[in-house]
Amino acid sequence: RKEVEQDPGPFNVPEGATVAFNCTYSNSASQSFFWYRQDCRKEPKLLMSVYSSGNEDGRFTAQLNRASQYISLLIRDSKLSDSATYLCVVNIHSGGATNKLIFGTGTLLAVQP
Amino acid sequence: EAGVTQFPSHSVIEKGQTVTLRCDPISGHDNLYWYRRVMGKEIKFLLHFVKESKQDESGMPNNRFLAERTGGTYSTLKVQPAELEDSGVYFCASSQDLGLAGSDTQYFGPGTRLTVL
Numbered sequence: 601r602k603e604v605e606q607d608p609g610p611f612n613v614p615e616g617a618t619v620a621f622n623c624t625y626s627n628s629a630s631q632s633f634f635w636y637r638q639d640c641r642k643e644p645k646l647l648m649s650v651y652s653s654g655n656e657d658g659r660f661t662a663q664l665n666r667a668s669q670y671i672s673l674l675i676r677d678s679k680l681s682d683s684a685t686y687l688c689v690v691n692i693h694s695g696g697a698t699n700k701l702i703f704g705t706g707t708l709l710a711v712q713p
Numbered sequence: 714e715a716g717v718t719q720f721p722s723h724s725v726i727e728k729g730q731t732v733t734l735r736c737d738p739i740s741g742h743d744n745l746y747w748y749r750r751v752m753g754k755e756i757k758f759l760l761h762f763v764k765e766s767k768q769d770e771s772g773m774p775n776n777r778f779l780a781e782r783t784g785g786t787y788s789t790l791k792v793q794p795a796e797l798e799d800s801g802v803y804f805c806a807s808s809q810d811l812g813l814a815g816s817d818t819q820y821f822g823p824g825t826r827l828t829v830l
Contacts, residue, residue, distance in 0.1 A: 602755070643804060643821040644756065687756070699744065699808070700758040700769060701819060 606704035623671040623688030632691035678711045717822035725828045731793040738807030751801040795829045
């Protein structure tokens with residue numbers, strides 16, 4: 601079983617649609633949670649951190665449910681420029697010594713005109 | 714501010730040859746990480762430097778891979794001898810040291826696309 605599981609998609613949605621991505625993680629020691637965005641043949645870039653209280657950044661809303669080990673990302677009013685792969689990422693701290701990121705395989709979003 | 718840079722952007726070598734990848738982190742970042750994405754798979758952690766020390770190398774696949782960070786600035790990742798399964802994109806990331814506060818944002822370089830024939 602993968603440590604971080606995501607639906608690979610692709611999600612094909614029209615402009616203006618609302619789309620939701622879900623992710624589950626298996627390691628209960630995971631302490632920090634993120635959504636990264638990766639454009640084709642580019643590096644991953646941090647989209648937003650995810651907190652238990654939920655957080656919003658413009659059209660993007662992220663939620664974390666520690667009890668269920670579940671993370672979500674909601675994109676409202678999709679734009680063509682939102683087309684990318686969205687990576688669910690958790691961070692496991694091991695005695696404060698390491699800070700490695702564990703990635704999901706990513707969910708491909710294609711926003712259609 | 715300059716981001717994380719990596720060199721080369723692409724490398725095509727034959728099985729058995731040696732390749733050295735370089736990463737220059739963001740200036741002032743003590744933490745430097747190497748990750749790899751093999752085709753069809755997720756990005757996977759290789760190792761983590763704090764300054765010049767290897768903090769965690771649990772993700773290194775085998776002893777054909779050698780990472781160094783002399784002087785605590787740039788890092789190199791050498792693959793010797795390269796095998797077909799080493800093909801993939803090698804990403805470097807860096808972050809500031811926030812001590813025991815825990816998580817800090819990792820900024821990724823553009824990656825080196827390695828193809829072993």
